[in-house]
Amino acid sequence: MLNIISIKTGLRLLGLMAIVGLMACQPEINDQDAPVDDMPDEEMPEEDEVGEETTLDLTAEGREFYIDGEEEENPDLVVQEGSMVEVTLCVTGGTHDWVVDEFDAATDxxxxxxxxxxxxxxxxxxxxxxxxxxxxxxREEGMYGTLIVEEEE
Structure with missing residues (x-):
């Protein structure tokens, strides 16, 4: 239980640092007459629309994924609706990636x-x-699992 609390605290700090870092990288806009076409096509969620941050550290070994420090192969990954999910995949041999089509999410x-x-x-x-x-x-050889997104509490 202490490990989960530490992870949540670390995730909150990581998310806060990421937001502050992104805000610091924003260019100052002085031109009020900039064309609308220069605006990004995708709308980013407002800060209050994104829930808590969830970090998942995975290892790819053989034809399985593992949560770092655990032995379960291709575990269910559970996150809350609206959360910002960060997945870090590390490999110990072979070439791998991690993909979820419905969220257009894929590591290199x-x-x-x-x-x-x-x-x-x-x-x-x-x-x-x-x-x-x-x-x-x-994937056909069994290198897949389930990402479960639960309703926001």
Missing amino acids: QIGEDDECSTVSFVADQVGEFEYYCSVGNH
Whole structure:
């Protein structure tokens, strides 16, 4: 239980640091007459629309995913609706990635031992979604699991 509390506290600090860092990188806009076409096509959720941050550290080994420090193969990953999810995948051999189609979320394909790749997305749909490795036939060989997005409490 203490580990979960520490993880949540760490996630909150990480999220706060990311928001502050992103705000510091924003260019100052002085031109009031800038064309609307220069605006990004995608609307980013407002800060109050995104729930808590959830960080998942996974390892790809053989044809399985593992949550770091645990032994369960291809575990169910449970997050809350509206949360900002950050998945970091590290590999210990072979080339792998981590993909969830419904959220357009995918890490880079990585293949060096101890190489890692991170993807972030907002879990804005409730339900069960398959995550998988898209390299070769890894998915067909069983390298997949379930991402469960639970309703916001």
